[in-house]
Amino acid sequence: MLLQYLRKRAGMNQQQLGDAIGYSLEQVASVEQGRRPAKAAFTAAAERALEGGGVLETLQGEVDRAKLPRFFRNVALLEAEALSRFSYDPLLAPGLLQTEAYAQALLEAHFPPLDDETIEQRVAARLARQSLLTRKSPPVVFVFVVEEDALRRVVGNKAVMREQLESLLTCSQRRNVELQIMPTARGAHSGLNGPMVLLESMDRTRHVYIDAQGVVTVRSNEDEVSEFWLRYGMLRTQALNTEESSRLIERMAGEL
Structure with missing residues (x-):
């Protein structure tokens, strides 16, 4: 949900975010919907593209434990x-x-x-x-x-x-x-x-x-x-x- 919020705040759809960080539409959708936990590389790339201020990387430990x-x-x-x-x-x-x-x-x-x-x-x-x-x-x-x-x-x-x-x-x-x-x-x-x-x-x-x-x-x-x-x-x-x-x-x- 946080990824979706930051994406929409940035005025991007899932395809645009995927293009910006080098991931497919399906991968972005899977992470947003909780079907696939984000890898650290995905999180770091999304932070940069969405200017998340570190909030996504802060939660990465919980994502990894999941x-x-x-x-x-x-x-x-x-x-x-x-x-x-x-x-x-x-x-x-x-x-x-x-x-x-x-x-x-x-x-x-x-x-x-x-x-x-x-x-x-x-x-x-x-x-x-x-x-x-x-x-x-x-x-x-x-x-x-x-x-x-x-x-x-x-x-x-x-x-x-x-x-x-x-x-x-x-x-x-x-x-x-x-x-x-x-x-x-x-x-x-x-x-x-x-x-x-x-x-x-x-x-x-x-x-x-x-x-x-x-x-x-x-x-x-x-x-x-x-x-x-x-x-x-x-x-x-x-x-x-x-x-x-x-x-x-x-x-x-x-x-x-």
Whole structure:
């Protein structure tokens, strides 16, 4: 509705707006009618053409969250307000570090199968979440502990996996990101109970969420959350340090 209001205020019809921003009439109509969430590029182009004063871009975060699976939207809100985010990923590259091709391959393997439009929207939403990595006010501190076997699983094909590993190396060079690999040789450890994400919000409230098979559980009880933070601290001592982890990822990429 806001896009429609700004378009009419500018004296444009849908075709004229589409011509001005490089999108088809059908795409403009779909966004206006809520049938297709706007991508960031669409929003930025519409802002310029309609002189929206930033109102469309301000709402882009909500639009991006609407593309996420319903079960994950509340978690995305917690992430958006986080000062720190620590995760343990035993099966896959972390969603916040996935390349477009890697995310696309995962969603194409989803069962029951997803339609093309849903896959497109979920890939876009996953990539949009990655803006957290570069947020400056305030910045978010990230720690990722990832199982070695998760990065040896070839998702898509070898080229996709090589690109994913190289992207992990690039992301790990950010000052606010630490990436540690849990070596398979470590054997049994407490993380094998499953994945976890620990969040600390701007008001210093701590949360833990667990996402398994599309079921998300969020906890904020101090006693429960404290146990997870202790467990995560132990995982970090058992994993390879950041330098060792980078060298291992480089070797895995070279093997593909």
